[in-house]
Amino acid sequence: MGGTMDGTKQRRRGNTRQRIQDVALELFAEQGYEKTSLREIAERLEVTKAALYYHFKTKEEIIVSLFEDLTKPIEELIDWGRQQPHTLETKQEIVRRYSEALAGASPLFRFMQENQATVRELSIGETFKDRMLGMRDIIIDPDADLVDQVRCISALFTMHAGMFVMKDLEGDPEEKRKAILEVATDLITQAHKGA
Amino acid sequence: MGGTMDGTKQRRRGNTRQRIQDVALELFAEQGYEKTSLREIAERLEVTKAALYYHFKTKEEIIVSLFEDLTKPIEELIDWGRQQPHTLETKQEIVRRYSEALAGASPLFRFMQENQATVRELSIGETFKDRMLGMRDIIIDPDADLVDQVRCISALFTMHAGMFVMKDLEGDPEEKRKAILEVATDLITQAHKGA
Amino acid sequence: MGGTMDGTKQRRRGNTRQRIQDVALELFAEQGYEKTSLREIAERLEVTKAALYYHFKTKEEIIVSLFEDLTKPIEELIDWGRQQPHTLETKQEIVRRYSEALAGASPLFRFMQENQATVRELSIGETFKDRMLGMRDIIIDPDADLVDQVRCISALFTMHAGMFVMKDLEGDPEEKRKAILEVATDLITQAHKGA
Amino acid sequence: MGGTMDGTKQRRRGNTRQRIQDVALELFAEQGYEKTSLREIAERLEVTKAALYYHFKTKEEIIVSLFEDLTKPIEELIDWGRQQPHTLETKQEIVRRYSEALAGASPLFRFMQENQATVRELSIGETFKDRMLGMRDIIIDPDADLVDQVRCISALFTMHAGMFVMKDLEGDPEEKRKAILEVATDLITQAHKGA
DNA sequence: AATGAATGAGAATTCATTCAT
DNA sequence: AATGAATGAATTCTCATTCAT
Numbered sequence: 001m002g003g004t005m006d007g008t009k010q011r012r013r014g015n016t017r018q019r020i021q022d023v024a025l026e027l028f029a030e031q032g033y034e035k036t037s038l039r040e041i042a043e044r045l046e047v048t049k050a051a052l053y054y055h056f057k058t059k060e061e062i063i064v065s066l067f068e069d070l071t072k073p074i075e076e077l078i079d080w081g082r083q084q085p086h087t088l089e090t091k092q093e094i095v096r097r098y099s100e101a102l103a104g105a106s107p108l109f110r111f112m113q114e115n116q117a118t119v120r121e122l123s124i125g126e127t128f129k130d131r132m133l134g135m136r137d138i139i140i141d142p143d144a145d146l147v148d149q150v151r152c153i154s155a156l157f158t159m160h161a162g163m164f165v166m167k168d169l170e171g172d173p174e175e176k177r178k179a180i181l182e183v184a185t186d187l188i189t190q191a192h193k194g195a
Numbered sequence: 196m197g198g199t200m201d202g203t204k205q206r207r208r209g210n211t212r213q214r215i216q217d218v219a220l221e222l223f224a225e226q227g228y229e230k231t232s233l234r235e236i237a238e239r240l241e242v243t244k245a246a247l248y249y250h251f252k253t254k255e256e257i258i259v260s261l262f263e264d265l266t267k268p269i270e271e272l273i274d275w276g277r278q279q280p281h282t283l284e285t286k287q288e289i290v291r292r293y294s295e296a297l298a299g300a301s302p303l304f305r306f307m308q309e310n311q312a313t314v315r316e317l318s319i320g321e322t323f324k325d326r327m328l329g330m331r332d333i334i335i336d337p338d339a340d341l342v343d344q345v346r347c348i349s350a351l352f353t354m355h356a357g358m359f360v361m362k363d364l365e366g367d368p369e370e371k372r373k374a375i376l377e378v379a380t381d382l383i384t385q386a387h388k389g390a
Numbered sequence: 391m392g393g394t395m396d397g398t399k400q401r402r403r404g405n406t407r408q409r410i411q412d413v414a415l416e417l418f419a420e421q422g423y424e425k426t427s428l429r430e431i432a433e434r435l436e437v438t439k440a441a442l443y444y445h446f447k448t449k450e451e452i453i454v455s456l457f458e459d460l461t462k463p464i465e466e467l468i469d470w471g472r473q474q475p476h477t478l479e480t481k482q483e484i485v486r487r488y489s490e491a492l493a494g495a496s497p498l499f500r501f502m503q504e505n506q507a508t509v510r511e512l513s514i515g516e517t518f519k520d521r522m523l524g525m526r527d528i529i530i531d532p533d534a535d536l537v538d539q540v541r542c543i544s545a546l547f548t549m550h551a552g553m554f555v556m557k558d559l560e561g562d563p564e565e566k567r568k569a570i571l572e573v574a575t576d577l578i579t580q581a582h583k584g585a
Numbered sequence: 586m587g588g589t590m591d592g593t594k595q596r597r598r599g600n601t602r603q604r605i606q607d608v609a610l611e612l613f614a615e616q617g618y619e620k621t622s623l624r625e626i627a628e629r630l631e632v633t634k635a636a637l638y639y640h641f642k643t644k645e646e647i648i649v650s651l652f653e654d655l656t657k658p659i660e661e662l663i664d665w666g667r668q669q670p671h672t673l674e675t676k677q678e679i680v681r682r683y684s685e686a687l688a689g690a691s692p693l694f695r696f697m698q699e700n701q702a703t704v705r706e707l708s709i710g711e712t713f714k715d716r717m718l719g720m721r722d723i724i725i726d727p728d729a730d731l732v733d734q735v736r737c738i739s740a741l742f743t744m745h746a747g748m749f750v751m752k753d754l755e756g757d758p759e760e761k762r763k764a765i766l767e768v769a770t771d772l773i774t775q776a777h778k779g780a
Numbered sequence: 781a782a783t784g785a786a787t788g789a790g791a792a793t794t795c796a797t798t799c800a801t
Numbered sequence: 802a803a804t805g806a807a808t809g810a811a812t813t814c815t816c817a818t819t820c821a822t
Contacts, residue, residue, distance in 0.1 A: 014805095016806075032229075035229065037792085038793090047807075048808055051806075059793090114310075117226065146370065146374040150371075153361065157352055157360065175341065176345075232815075234817095245782065419702075424620065428797090438804055439795095507699040536760065544743040565731065566731065569732045577768075599785095623812080624812080633788070635787060635814090638815080640785090
């Protein structure tokens with residue numbers, strides 16, 4: 001009592017929810033959603049499984065909360081993008097910002113990328129799909145020819161997957177991101193000109 | 196066909212192994228590996244779970260067998276590619292053939308794409324990764340600058356993901372494949388010239 | 391009503407215990423004792439589970455308290471009955487009063503009636519049984535023949551169950567009660583004459 | 586090995602399903618449905634919980650199967666009753682047969698009687714209620730006055746509850762049943778004359 | 781070539797209860 | 802008078818796997 005009171009146990013107060021999210025995301029990204037059990041999450045946090053249920057009604061709610069919390073910048077980006085004229089500059093700006101947004105929530109996106117089959121069955125599945133289609137509609141000109149449409153999709157995909165695939169390539173992460181962004185921007189630009 | 200009984204059941208004789216693979220791949224691709232239970236597979240085939248174990252020692256062996264059976268053309272392609280000179284023409288040829296090979300086993304690749312987290316933990320994980328690296332080494336010039344390396348990776352990824360992502364886009368599948376191939380070839384070509 | 395705040399919440403002050411009993415009885419009668427969780431009761435009252443524990447030491451104590459509060463008239467009736475001579479008039483009087491007492495605590499008796507298996511394991515089980523036997527001993531003449539004993543038991547049971555079974559029969563509740571009472575009185579009377 | 590092979594374990598073959606039903610009914614009747622866990626049933630049978638699931642898809646299916654198996658005679662009785670003219674003789678005959686049918690499945694009916702709240706929520710709830718209403722419609726004349734309708738309901742209820750309530754009364758069970766039947770028949774007869 | 785019966789391990793979830801504040 | 806956070810024990814149910822026949 002009194003004194004420094006840094007006690008591990010005391011510290012925990014009030015941030016358990018956050019800690020659950022952190023550990024869960026780490027494990028989900030590492031092993032996948034189904035292979036990660038609530039027992040595992042609880043053990044790592046040194047709480048009981050029931051404690052998880054105090055903070056989240058179901059296992060799914062954990063991933064949903066992560067998705068909602070970490071995905072907000074992208075949602076806003078899409079909303080913003082929709083209201084802009086579909087000029088080349090806008091598209092480039094969107095791609096640039098998207099790249100940044102992805103980098104800011106990269107474990108979540110790694111998870112989404114690597115557990116698509118699972119995500120599809122979850123309630124976030126629809127939301128995620130809608131968002132992807134939202135991006136697509138901003139960037140793709142529906143009258144463009146098929147090849148240019150593919151270029152745009154390829155640009156998006158390059159950004160999604162790039163980071164994880166290149167994990168084993170040597171080099172500074174930020175530099176890699178820039179390189180990925182450059183390729184994506186290139187693709188978008190080519191597609192725009194083609195139209 | 197003549198005779199008293201064309202019996203669906205009689206017909207099945209001897210090809211159960213194949214039928215298990217077909218159904219399993221279908222379900223794995225649709226719902227994911229972990230969400231697909233052997234009970235489900237067995238029920239769809241109207242056999243017992245134990246019957247599956249006559250043909251495959253474990254659940255994992257089913258997916259491994261699919262991987263091995265359907266992936267042979269790609270293995271051969273890589274082996275062939277390794278022995279060729281790394282000219283632009285070779286690279287383009289490889290990309291062309293790779294696109295075809297993927298199309299020939301598209302449910303499997305959809306599965307691999309959408310269940311990466313799972314696949315990584317499976318014994319095929321390593322093999323798959325090796326193969327991807329094999330492709331990369333044939334196509335990427337290690338002295339090329341980062342952006343060109345990304346182009347190559349992007350080309351591969353575009354082929355992997357393109358088909359599934361474009362499922363909801365209108366248009367003939369073969370035409371789409373051609374468009375995807377064109378974008379991939381473009382990327383490879385640009386990367387080659389850059390070096 | 392007048393003033394700035396008639397506040398539902400303010401009103402509640404001091405009668406939480408009562409409110410818990412009300413809601414609990416409602417839910418116990420509706421869904422049964424085990425199927426009703428404290429969470430459910432708490433949610434309906436818009437308090438926390440812990441609040442319930444301020445007023446009752448255990449879940450069982452809630453049902454015990456209901457039993458004790460609502461069952462007092464019957465206890466008194468039995469005590470009174472024991473001291474009367476076992477004449478037909480007394481018996482009829484008891485049956486009449488019993489019918490009234492039951493009507494006054496009908497949700498509790500519905501609960502007791504529909505959750506006998508549960509009640510038996512609870513601490514009220516014995517008390518309840520004792521009380522039933524008390525009623526029986528006042529009404530049944532131990533020397534009467536078996537058929538007349540059954541008549542008496544039937545009379546009691548008719549009153550217990552009648553109300554709930556007849557819920558879906560058309561007609562005014564008070565009239566139904568009167569009809570039930572008449573049948574019960576008849577049975578008692580027949581049994582008395584038989585002896 | 587070889588020899589008489591009466592081995593407890595060998596015996597079990599092929600009748601596990603039946604044994605599960607037996608033990609389950611015993612425990613359900615004794616402690617109630619919710620208080621009886623599958624663990625308990627499994628332990629008493631010296632099998633694992635999973636074995637229960639081989640034979641029954643859910644806990645509910647166990648009680649449903651018991652209900653369906655043991656309740657058939659009553660179903661047939663009702664069907665027969667519906668086709669008869671509603672004479673006094675028929676009604677008496679039905680009551681007589683009903684009493685026998687109940688005696689033949691008395692643990693199940695004890696369970697139904699003592700776990701009504703639970704049964705109501707189960708899928709058998711509706712079926713059970715329908716059956717009760719079926720009996721009522723055969724026996725009750727809808728034009729009879731309320732008191733006579735109560736007499737009929739009382740007759741049915743006397744038979745349902747009688748056995749269990751009288752468990753602690755001295756006397757031969759078969760004699761008790763006869764006494765109960767006599768009271769029930771009396772009630773029906775009075776009701777019929779009243780109309 | 782396949783089945784019927786079973787197991788052991790583990791999953792998600794729920795519950796009554798506790799306690800410091 | 803009541804809350805927020807947590808626990809421990811239990812529950813139903815599912816799964817991959819085994820094995821004698």
